[in-house]
Amino acid sequence: xxxxxxxxxxxxxxxxxxxxxxxxxxxxxxxxxxxxxxxxxxxxxxxxxxxxxxxxxxxxxxxxxxxxxxxxxxxxxxxxxxxxxxxxxxxxxxxxxxxxxxxxxxxxxxxxxxxxxxxxxxxxxxxxxxxxxxxxxxxxxxxxxxxxxxxxxxxxxxxxxxxxxxxxxxxxxxxxxxxxxxxxxxxxxxxxxxxxxxxxxxxxxxxxxxxxxxxxxxxxxxxxxxxxxxxxxxxxxxxxxxxxxxxxxxxxxxxxxxxxxxxxxxxxxxxxxxxxxxxxxxxxxxxxxxxxxxxxxxxxxxxxxxxxxxxxxxxxxxxxxxxxxxxxxxxxxxxxxxxxxxxx
Numbered sequence: 039x040x041x042x043x044x045x046x047x048x049x050x051x052x053x054x055x056x057x058x059x060x061x062x063x064x065x066x067x068x069x070x071x072x073x074x075x076x077x078x079x080x081x082x083x084x085x086x087x088x089x090x091x092x093x094x095x096x097x098x099x100x101x102x103x104x105x106x107x108x109x110x111x112x113x114x115x116x117x118x119x120x121x122x123x124x125x126x127x128x129x130x131x132x133x134x135x136x137x138x139x140x141x142x143x144x145x146x147x148x149x150x151x152x153x154x155x156x157x158x159x160x161x162x163x164x165x166x167x168x169x170x171x172x173x174x175x176x177x178x179x180x181x182x183x184x185x186x187x188x189x190x191x192x193x194x195x196x197x198x199x200x201x202x203x204x205x206x207x208x209x210x211x212x213x214x215x216x217x218x219x220x221x222x223x224x225x226x227x228x229x230x231x232x233x234x235x236x237x238x239x240x241x242x243x244x245x246x247x248x249x250x251x252x253x254x255x256x257x258x259x260x261x262x263x264x265x266x267x268x269x270x271x272x273x274x275x276x277x278x279x280x281x282x283x284x285x286x287x288x289x290x291x292x293x294x295x296x297x298x299x300x301x302x303x304x305x306x307x308x309x310x311x312x313x314x315x316x317x318x319x320x321x322x323x324x325x326x327x328x329x330x331x332x333x334x335x336x337x338x339x340x341x342x343x344x345x346x347x348x349x350x351x352x353x354x355x356x357x358x359x360x361x362x363x364x365x366x367x368x369x370x371x372x373x374x375x376x377x378x379x380x381x382x
Contacts, residue, residue: 057105064098065120072124079303080269083253083262090251092299092344093323096125128301129323136319145380146358147236148172151293151349152373153179153247156207160368161188167363167373168196175234176211177293179247185209203230208245222278226271231282241380242286244279246294248272248304254333272298276307283311283352289380292350295371299344312350315376319357325372326362332370342372349376356381 071088080086088095099121106114150173152164168176176197178185186202186209193200197211201219208230210216215235222229230245252268255261283290292312298304300314316324325342332343342362349360356379363373 057102061102061106061114061117064102065117068095068121068124075301075303080251080272080298081266083256083265086251086265086269086302087253089301089303090253090299090344092301093125093129094343095301096121096129099125131317132320132322132324136321145237145239146377147174147241147291147380148375148377149175149177149243149291149293149349150363150373150375151177151179151245151295151347152367153295153347153369153371154181154185154367155369155371156180156182158368159184160366161185161192163365163367164189164369164373165192167365167367168193171363171375172377173197173375174213174236175243175291176209177230177243177245178209178211179207179245179295181207181209199234201230201232203228206230206247208247210243210245212243214241220282222282224271224275224278226268226275229275229278229282231286233286233288236380239380240288242283242288242290244282244290244292244294246275246279246292246296248275248294248296248298250297269304272304273307276304279308280311289354290352291355291378292348293374294348294350295346296348297346299346308348308350313353313355313357315349315351315357315378316345316360316362316374318360319376320360320362324360324362324374326374328370328372340366340370347371347374349374351378354381355379 071085074082074085078085102118106118181202190200193211197213199212199216201216202209203221206228210230210232212234217233217235217240220231222231226249227247232243234241234243249268249272252265255264279292324345326347327344328340329343331340358377358379360376363375
C-alpha cells in the first residue's frame with residue numbers, strides 16, 4: 039500500500055508522513071493491548087497503563103477522525119474502524135437512552151457511596167449532599183475517627199444504624215437495622231459485609247476499597263513487582279467479595295472505591311457475577327475521580343477524569359436511577375447515588 043493513498047496534508051507536507059505513521063501505531067497498539075489484556079490481565083505494566091487511561095484511550099479519534107475524513111482516505115477510514123469499534127464496545131451503552139420504569143416500585147432503596155479521602159475535613163459538604171437527596175444506606179471509604187465522630191453525630195436521626203471498621207477505614211450508615219456484620223480479611227484492605235432488615239426483608243450490603251493500580255509507585259521506584267502484587271491483592275479482594283455473596287445468598291449491593299476502570303480485567307471479574315448500576319440506569323461517562331486533587335495537588339479547579347467508584351448489584355435488584363453527584367465534598371472522589379428496587 040502506497041503512502042500517497044494516506045495523505046491528509048498537501049503534497050510533500052512533512053506532517054503527512056508523521057500522521058500516517060501515528061495512525062498505524064495508534065490502531066496497532068490498540069490491537070496489541072486487546073490481545074495482551076486477554077492474556078495477561080492487569081499484571082502487565084503496559085496493559086494496565088492502557089486500561090487505566092479509560093475513555094481517554096480513544097481521545098486520538100478526535101484528531102485522526104476529522105483529518106482522515108477530510109482527505110477521504112479510504113485506507114485511513116478502514117483503519118479507524120478499530121478504535122471506533124472498541125470505543126463503541128466499551129462505552130457505547132453508556133450513551134444509550136435508558137427506559138427504566140418507576141411507577142410500580144415495590145421496595146425502593148437509595149444508596150450512596152463515596153471515598154471521603156482520609157485528609158478531608160469538610161464533612162459539612164458531604165452532609166449537604168445527603169440533605170439534597172433521599173439516602174437509606176451510606177457507605178464510606180478512607181474513613182478516619184474524625185469522620186466517624188462528626189458523621190455519626192450529624193446522621194443519628196437520619197441514619198441511626200452504623201458500623202465503623204476503623205482498621206479498614208470503612209463505614210456503613212443505615213436507616214434500616216443491621217442484623218449481622220462480618221469482616222472478610224484479604225491481602226490488603228478487608229471487605230465489610232452487613233445484612234440489613236429492609237421492611238422485613240434481609241438485604242446484603244458490601245463495602246470495599248480495592249487495591250490501587252500502583253502505576254505511580256512504579257514510576258517512582260521502577261518496581262514491576264509492585265504492579266503484580268497489587269493486581270493479585272485486588273483479585274483477592276474480589277474473590278472475597280464473591281465469597282461473601284455466596285455465603286449470604288441474598289440480594290446484594292456492592293459499593294466500592296474499586297480503583298479500576300471498566301477496561302481492566304479486575305472489572306470484568308466483578309461484572310461477571312454482578313451488574314454495574316451505572317451501565318444499567320446511568321448516562322454519560324460517569325467519572326468520579328478528580329484531578330489534580332487525586333495526585334495531592336490542591337488547585338482551584340478539579341476535573342472528573344475517570345470512573346473508578348461503583349455500585350454493583352445482584353440480578354434480582356432493579357435499577358431505577360443512578361447519578362454521579364456533582365459539587366465539591368472536599369474529597370478527590372465524587373459520590374455515586376442510586377435508587378434501587380429490591381423486588382422482594
